[in-house]
Amino acid sequence: MDRTELADFLRRCRTRLTPADVGLSPGARRRTPGLRREEVAQLAGMSTDHYTRLEQARGSRPSRQMLAAVARALRLTGDERDHLFLLAGEEPSRDRTPTDHVRPGLLLLLDRLTDVPAQVVSDRGDILAQNAMARALHGDASAPEAEPNVVRRFFMDPSARELFPAEDHDRAGRTAVADLRATLARRPDDARLRALVRLLRARSEEFSALWDTHEVAVRQADVKRFLHPVVGLLELDCEVLLSPEHDQRLIVHTARPGSESHARLELLRVVGLQDLTRG
Structure with a gap:
């Protein structure tokens, strides 16, 4: 598991999204671009603390189920999802009829x-x-x-x-x-x-x-x-x-x-x- 690269990849994917991209209200004025960490955590169905630790290159190794949820929350393409899995030390799915990664x-x-x-x-x-x-x-x-x-x-x-x-x-x-x-x-x-x-x-x-x-x-x-x-x-x-x-x-x-x-x-x-x- 490459914690540093994983953290950097997650941050970059998060900051390229806007609330409108994922169906969320913009809310109060934002000081930085992209989604907030707690918004990604909510979309992925995980705790904010857990997601924050991933972006800070610390914490436990995420499960395949959690990685798939994060990929959906960040609207990753199939190639980006495979990259996420590899950074986390998991083998990407080789099934080319995907049913767990939503387009x-x-x-x-x-x-x-x-x-x-x-x-x-x-x-x-x-x-x-x-x-x-x-x-x-x-x-x-x-x-x-x-x-x-x-x-x-x-x-x-x-x-x-x-x-x-x-x-x-x-x-x-x-x-x-x-x-x-x-x-x-x-x-x-x-x-x-x-x-x-x-x-x-x-x-x-x-x-x-x-x-x-x-x-x-x-x-x-x-x-x-x-x-x-x-x-x-x-x-x-x-x-x-x-x-x-x-x-x-x-x-x-x-x-x-x-x-x-x-x-x-x-x-x-x-x-x-x-x-x-x-x-």
Whole structure:
């Protein structure tokens, strides 16, 4: 681990960003260019003290998970992310179908969506980035106890289904399995994807039965219903923006203006911001 070079690289990447680049308010007048350390820490889901120690060339060696979070927070390109890993003494991922590093373009769009739930999800179902509204609707996927994969969550955690009306479960399950089938068809040699399918087949009879139907369909725009424990039933239009390689998608949920769901979505925005402030 090259602590000096790592610290310098982090500082330079931080100072080239503005709050607007990452969807933050400029706030009070800034004496120096770039983001503040506490802002990068917040975006990466780590403590300010931990991040500060990295920029000061001291502290413990960061984990791969933490490095990936910092790379997303600093909006690094794929090459810059690999460089960050090498400076920290980690081997960069050689998987050229990336699913853990969110493309800067998708993050740019996510940062600008402040009043609707939006998140970036890999084609394996891994939640890679969320805005505050998505955390308020779905839960914080970065929390230590959270299940970050939406397919595992749906089929292996009965409590996770409580977010959806019972009569929608069958359709939601079929959609998820058909989309996973389409992903496997594109990347039949993806070891992580095959391991996910094996796990789900072993742990969920429902998933296994649906998998055997061999339905194939990439997830597209849809209407989904959510039973939120605070604001109640939400009927939301689900828009899906696919990356050029179809391995990442930006999923946005909106409500029709003037509808009851629209009013409840606005209430969710207030509740979500309050929770974020308290956190």
